Amino acid sequence: MKTKVYDVVIVGAGISGALVADQLKRKGRSVLILEAGLDEGLKPSSYQDYLEHFYTQEVKVPNSPYPNNPNAPQSNVLDIQKIEPGKPDVSGYYVQYGPLPFSSTNTRAVGGTTLHWLGICLRMLPNDFRMRSKYGYGVDWPLKYKDLKSYYEQAELEIGVSADVEDLWYPGTNASFFGKGYRFPMHKIPPSYLDQVLTRRLKGMIYYDQQDEVKIDVVSIPQGRNSIPNKHYIDPRTNKPYQPVSAVGHPHMGERCEGNSSCIPICPVQAKYNALKTLDKAVNGKGKGRVEVRTQCVVSRLEIDSDNGKIKGVIYQHYPGSHKERTAVGKCYVLAASAIENAKLMLASGAAKTSGQLGCNLMDHPYLLTWALMPDPVGPFRGPFSTSGIPSFRDGPFRKRHSAFRTDIGNWGWNFPTGAPFSDVQLMVDQHNLFGKELRNQLYNSVQKQFRFGFLIEQIPQTSNRVTIDPNHVDAMGNYRPVIYYNLSEYELAGFATAKSFSDQVFQRLGAAQFTSYAPSDPGFVQYEGMGYSFHGSGHIVGTHRMGNHAHDSVVSKTQKCWDHQNLYLVGCGSMPTIGTSNPTLTMAALALQASESIINDLR
Amino acid sequence: MLVTKMDKEKFDNFLLLSSKLTGFPKLDLLGTGLALDYYDLVKSIIGDTILDQLYNAGIEIFSKDHEVTLEEEYIRDKILSDSKFGPVARSMIKLWYLGQWDPLPAGWRAEFGSHTEDTGRIISSESYQEGLVWVAIAAHPMGAKQPGFGSWTQPPQKDLR
Numbered sequence: 001m002k003t004k005v006y007d008v009v010i011v012g013a014g015i016s017g018a019l020v021a022d023q024l025k026r027k028g029r030s031v032l033i034l035e036a037g038l039d040e041g042l043k044p045s046s047y048q049d050y051l052e053h054f055y056t057q058e059v060k061v062p063n064s065p066y067p068n069n070p071n072a073p074q075s076n077v078l079d080i081q082k083i084e085p086g087k088p089d090v091s092g093y094y095v096q097y098g099p100l101p102f103s104s105t106n107t108r109a110v111g112g113t114t115l116h117w118l119g120i121c122l123r124m125l126p127n128d129f130r131m132r133s134k135y136g137y138g139v140d141w142p143l144k145y146k147d148l149k150s151y152y153e154q155a156e157l158e159i160g161v162s163a164d165v166e167d168l169w170y171p172g173t174n175a176s177f178f179g180k181g182y183r184f185p186m187h188k189i190p191p192s193y194l195d196q197v198l199t200r201r202l203k204g205m206i207y208y209d210q211q212d213e214v215k216i217d218v219v220s221i222p223q224g225r226n227s228i229p230n231k232h233y234i235d236p237r238t239n240k241p242y243q244p245v246s247a248v249g250h251p252h253m254g255e256r257c258e259g260n261s262s263c264i265p266i267c268p269v270q271a272k273y274n275a276l277k278t279l280d281k282a283v284n285g286k287g288k289g290r291v292e293v294r295t296q297c298v299v300s301r302l303e304i305d306s307d308n309g310k311i312k313g314v315i316y317q318h319y320p321g322s323h324k325e326r327t328a329v330g331k332c333y334v335l336a337a338s339a340i341e342n343a344k345l346m347l348a349s350g351a352a353k354t355s356g357q358l359g360c361n362l363m364d365h366p367y368l369l370t371w372a373l374m375p376d377p378v379g380p381f382r383g384p385f386s387t388s389g390i391p392s393f394r395d396g397p398f399r400k401r402h403s404a405f406r407t408d409i410g411n412w413g414w415n416f417p418t419g420a421p422f423s424d425v426q427l428m429v430d431q432h433n434l435f436g437k438e439l440r441n442q443l444y445n446s447v448q449k450q451f452r453f454g455f456l457i458e459q460i461p462q463t464s465n466r467v468t469i470d471p472n473h474v475d476a477m478g479n480y481r482p483v484i485y486y487n488l489s490e491y492e493l494a495g496f497a498t499a500k501s502f503s504d505q506v507f508q509r510l511g512a513a514q515f516t517s518y519a520p521s522d523p524g525f526v527q528y529e530g531m532g533y534s535f536h537g538s539g540h541i542v543g544t545h546r547m548g549n550h551a552h553d554s555v556v557s558k559t560q561k562c563w564d565h566q567n568l569y570l571v572g573c574g575s576m577p578t579i580g581t582s583n584p585t586l587t588m589a590a591l592a593l594q595a596s597e598s599i600i601n602d603l604r
Numbered sequence: 605m606l607v608t609k610m611d612k613e614k615f616d617n618f619l620l621l622s623s624k625l626t627g628f629p630k631l632d633l634l635g636t637g638l639a640l641d642y643y644d645l646v647k648s649i650i651g652d653t654i655l656d657q658l659y660n661a662g663i664e665i666f667s668k669d670h671e672v673t674l675e676e677e678y679i680r681d682k683i684l685s686d687s688k689f690g691p692v693a694r695s696m697i698k699l700w701y702l703g704q705w706d707p708l709p710a711g712w713r714a715e716f717g718s719h720t721e722d723t724g725r726i727i728s729s730e731s732y733q734e735g736l737v738w739v740a741i742a743a744h745p746m747g748a749k750q751p752g753f754g755s756w757t758q759p760p761q762k763d764l765r
Contacts, residue, residue, distance in 0.1 A: 051729075051747065052729045054747060055726070055728075055729035055732040055733065055747065055748070056725075056726045056728065056729055056732060057726070058704065058724065058725065058726055060746070190753075190754045190756070190757045191757060192756045192757065193756065193757060193758060193759055193760060196757070227753075256753040257753060258750035258751070258752055258753060259744075259750055259751045259752060259753065259754075259755045259756050260746070260747055260748070260750045261743070261744065261746045261747070262746045262747030262748075266747065268747055268748065268750070269750070377742075377760040378760065379742075379756070379758070379759065379760030379761075380741075380743070381738075381741060381743035381744070381746065382743055382744070382751060382755060382756040383755070383756025383757075384756075387756070411756065412746070415746075421737050421738075421741055421743075422702055422704075422737070424737075425698060425701045425702055425737050426698065426706075429694050429697050429698055429701075430694060433680075433684065435624075435625050435626075435627070435679065435684065435693070435697055436624060436625060436626065436627040436676065436679070437627035438627070438676075439626070439627055439697070439740075440626075440627040440628070440740045443737065443740040443741055444740055444741055444742065447740075447741040447743075448741060448742065448760055
């Protein structure tokens with residue numbers, strides 16, 4: 001039987017793979033997407049199964065709705081634990097050598113991690129692209145902000161971002177950041193009551209970071225969730241006003257965020273963007289080309305032509321069944337399976353060896369939480385996870401001393417730090433011995449005043465933070481499990497210290513009772529200058545196949561084409577040389593759209 | 605199914621006890637649609653006899669009108685601090701508030717018997733959504749009973765009592 005040759009074979013049906021497939025289809029190309037996970041979610045009934053599964057999970061974490069699949073195993077934050085020196089933690093999917101646990105997870109199913117992402121769509125700031133030359137840390141990108149700007153605009157359309165330009169302000173930017181007349185497809189997601197309280201109470205606040213004056217502002221966050229369309233936004237694809245994209249298979253559901261307070265781990269109405277929407281468009285929508293999604297196909301490696309370094313095929317196994325190896329063939333190949341899986345596949349194939357950077361520079365936003373009780377009820381557990389933030393520490397001269405960070409204002413009380421409100425019930429019944437009306441009163445009075453900050457700390461790339469493989473650690477199908485080495489540097493720890501000190505000052509200003517506590521038994525407990533801090537993962541898995549200007553120090557070029565394999569693209573957060581302080585999905589989407597143009601050119 | 609008059613009476617006792625323990629009126633408990641399921645669950649875990657004894661322990665306040673502070677003390681004395689009834693009562697409160705059964709302590713099981721249903725779990729997707737905690741904190745169950753676009757901009761509701 002003759003093997004079908006596709007124009008492009010894509011590995012991974014998440015946001016990057018879906019965007020690339022959709023762009024190629026519009027240009028008349030044939031695309032095969034191989035996805036390791038199940039196709040749940042593309043059918044409305046099975047998306048509902050995810051939701052039902054979520055309801056009955058005792059501990060609700062990002063992957064709670066999405067059952068682990070032994071053929072395509074995934075990480076889970078419940079597996080994260082302290083790592084004993086010299087002894088890897090093998091209890092979860094990751095094999096963790098530490099010294100600190102890598103605490104971010106992704107989802108292996110059609111739709112990828114956008115099934116449980118939060119939906120925040122922030123552009124990176126101009127100085128994020130020149131960290132080395134401006135602040136002496138990390139590396140510079142081979143791109144400048146202005147090179148990505150039009151792709152950011154396109155990504156904001158494809159995802160469907162809600163924001164009002166006139167509300168937005170970021171340090172180190174001016175009016176050219178968005179440009180004259182720019183609009184988002186939809187108006188902003190309305191700010192929570194808590195946002196309004198903080199906006200009023202923090203107005204005019206200045207924080208002194210040594211000699212640097214940091215002006216504190218509460219600013220609305222652009223979000224990939226549906227809001228009221230901006231009637232002045234004309235969709236360039238249709239030349240008509242923008243139409244919010246509803247739930248897959250449910251044309252009348254999800255055109256607005258309904259305040260389900262469950263963006264992570266699952267938006268019940270799909271008002272939050274997920275890659276199922278782009279995949280549905282790519283497979284079933286208009287376009288001259290053809291996109292085929294084949295699920296339950298676990299790729300194990302690439303076949304490389306030893307003469308010219310080009311990729312000859314993708315080797316995969318289908319389950320259930322014999323697990324016989326099959327080969328998918330294309331003119332061009334795209335790995336879009338997440339930073340960790342991309343690195344793993346490349347290492348398993350003996351690919352991209354020139355730079356020595358493959359698998360290295362794994363990054364996340366170490367996430368520091370602080371929490372307090374406000375003097376009055378603030379109405380938590382309503383609306384999206386976070387509707388406003390404080391961007392003041394996203395850029396500034398302090399980046400010569402410590403990490404920049406983004407501050408988000410959490411709308412769900414102490415859900416993240418303590419597991420509220422479930423933990424409050426347990427505590428009040430089992431420890432405080434409350435019952436009856438007094439229990440009701442105390443729950444109201446305590447939970448209604450819960451407030452927390454989250455600080456996303458910029459992590460600087462280090463070659464020693466990396467993903468590798470080891471034949472001793474394989475999964476049920478015999479594929480490699482990711483082996484991870486991860487640590488934080490003084491630069492990030494100094495960022496924790498500044499964030500905590502800033503938070504203390506805000507709590508004092510608000511008259512909020514501090515309840516933040518970090519225990520040495522926490523998996524992410526670290527010490528810096530005599531103080532302890534505990535960090536979590538942000539789910540922002542970045543680095544591992546960094547882009548750059550040269551084959552000797554980077555894995556891919558600025559279009560995400562692999563230096564060593566000229567018909568192979570590695571797309572996704574793995575290509576980002578630094579992480580900045582933006583949640584990375586929007587940048588990943590912009591980069592995927594840019595790569596699509598390059599792939600289309602290559603195929604000509 | 606509640607067939608006999610005695611079944612109905614016992615179920616009513618269960619509701620009354622639940623109401624005193626949770627601080628929610630009987631009507632709210634019935635409104636969850638889960639009262640009978642919870643009755644059956646508790647009955648199957650601790651058995652008819654202990655459930656009857658539990659109700660009888662509080663019989664005086666359930667049958668007569670007492671001053672509120674005395675009633676609270678009475679429930680603490682006779683039920684919550686009792687080694688047999690206290691753990692059951694606390695699991696019942698959490699069942700109503702969280703839709704989740706918290707297993708009885710090992711010591712309780714050793715003394716009073718164990719049952720295969722006495723395992724920690726969320727009873728059903730309905731029980732999660734009907735947890736009284738969400739009413740108590742003036743919110744909605746995360747991921748269900750969506751309050752609608754922009755509802756989160758409004759000031760919090762006052763205490764619902």
